[in-house]
Amino acid sequence: MPAKVNLQLGVGPIRDDGYHDLVNVFHAVSLFDEVTVEPAPELEVRVQAAPYSRVRVDGVPVDGDNLAAKAAGIVAARLGVEPRVAIRIRKAIPVAGGMAGGSADAAATLIACARLWDDRSQAVAGDQPALTRDDLMELGAELGSDVPFAVLGGTAVGVGRGERLTPALTRGTFHWVFATADGGLSTPAVYAECDRIRAEMGEAAAPPRVSEGLMTALATGDVQGLGAALTNDLQEAALSLRPSLAEVLDTGLGFGAIGALVSGSGPTCAFLAETEAEAVELAESMDGAGVAEQVLRAHGPVPGAAAL
Ligand SMILES: C[C@@](CO)(OP(=O)(O)O)[C@H](O)COP(=O)(O)OP(=O)(O)OC[C@H]1O[C@@H](n2ccc(N)nc2=O)[C@H](O)[C@@H]1O
Numbered sequence: 001m002p003a004k005v006n007l008q009l010g011v012g013p014i015r016d017d018g019y020h021d022l023v024n025v026f027h028a029v030s031l032f033d034e035v036t037v038e039p040a041p042e043l044e045v046r047v048q049a050a051p052y053s054r055v056r057v058d059g060v061p062v063d064g065d066n067l068a069a070k071a072a073g074i075v076a077a078r079l080g081v082e083p084r085v086a087i088r089i090r091k092a093i094p095v096a097g098g099m100a101g102g103s104a105d106a107a108a109t110l111i112a113c114a115r116l117w118d119d120r121s122q123a124v125a126g127d128q129p130a131l132t133r134d135d136l137m138e139l140g141a142e143l144g145s146d147v148p149f150a151v152l153g154g155t156a157v158g159v160g161r162g163e164r165l166t167p168a169l170t171r172g173t174f175h176w177v178f179a180t181a182d183g184g185l186s187t188p189a190v191y192a193e194c195d196r197i198r199a200e201m202g203e204a205a206a207p208p209r210v211s212e213g214l215m216t217a218l219a220t221g222d223v224q225g226l227g228a229a230l231t232n233d234l235q236e237a238a239l240s241l242r243p244s245l246a247e248v249l250d251t252g253l254g255f256g257a258i259g260a261l262v263s264g265s266g267p268t269c270a271f272l273a274e275t276e277a278e279a280v281e282l283a284e285s286m287d288g289a290g291v292a293e294q295v296l297r298a299h300g301p302v303p304g305a306a307a308l
């Protein structure tokens with residue numbers, strides 16, 4: 001189940017329900033959590049770092065608060081069964097890193113549970129599959145704004161709170177380097193800091209619009225154009241809460257990254273490289289500079305969550 005980076009995160013005014021209106025261009029990258037779901041006497045969640053991964057999983061809940069457990073509950077309720085499953089999560093996506101690892105685990109669990117409980121529901125529903133991918137994306141939106149994209153994958157434009165998706169046309173593969181940070185950032189805290197800074201500056205948030213330059217760069221596979229078009233309205237807030245990220249971004253740009261930004265609410269920073277070979281070089285240089293907890297490499301776009 002892939003991680004994501006936001007190629008454009010346009011944050012508009014705060015809505016009555018407390019969410020912000022967004023233009024959120026999601027891009028799924030080849031950094032995967034692995035989730036297995038098996039029948040069990042009762043709902044159970046186990047979380048560990050994936051083999052060869054140094055992800056710190058201590059902050060991840062192993063009870064009903066885990067997004068994967070909530071996903072199992074929501075599918076069970078829809079199909080009229082009990083959520084009696086053991087969910088095992090092997091994490092390679094940084095936790096609370098702005099790469100939507102929890103959403104990836106939730107998407108995987110939605111798909112796995114729908115498949116596991118499909119037989120019973122088919123008896124009720126005839127030849128129709130129990131739940132289509134669209135149904136699962138709808139259920140996912142109840143779990144979190146990023147979950148529908150984790151089901152869909154690829155590259156997509158999200159509006160509303162980020163849950164209403166349209167796939168974007170892309171050409172080719174893009175190569176990324178990610179610099180993780182020690183300790184996560186809370187998504188609500190970063191949105192609140194963005195509001196605080198705007199209020200302090202007396203700025204009224206305008207409704208965000210999709211960047212045409214970004215869409216053209218994606219459709220034509222123009223890496224330089226993509227690098228120039230990367231934007232994140234939460235970046236200033238993430239930097240305000242974690243000033244050390246400025247040095248991380250500067251270091252990557254200094255080593256020749258053709259674009260750099262904080263991924264979503266951070267603190268992971270994303271760097272675009274011209275080619276795979278340049279990504280390897282950039283990752284080595286970043287590693288040597290010692291400004292990141294961990295340096296990871298990935299490519300995108302990749303498909304969304306899938307049952308194997
Ligand atoms: C910022 C983004 C960018 O993709 O993700 P991360 O970088 O954290 O992974 C998303 O907008 C996060 O999506 P997700 O993590 O699913 O958030 P949710 O559970 O829906 O909401 C958590 C909290 O974030 C804030 N929130 C979220 C979405 C939105 N459009 N406006 C908001 O203000 C609200 O404070 C909300 O209570």
Ligand SMILES: Nc1ncnc2c1ncn2[C@@H]1O[C@H](COP(=O)(O)OP(=O)(O)O)[C@@H](O)[C@H]1O
Nearest residue numbers: 060066067095096097098099100101102103105
């Ligand atoms: N399966 C899960 N994996 C990771 N975090 C989870 C999960 N379920 C719930 N959480 C909680 O959600 C928070 C944010 O998770 P995550 O999706 O990793 O980051 P982000 O929202 O920054 O992309 C974590 O700090 C953790 O408390």
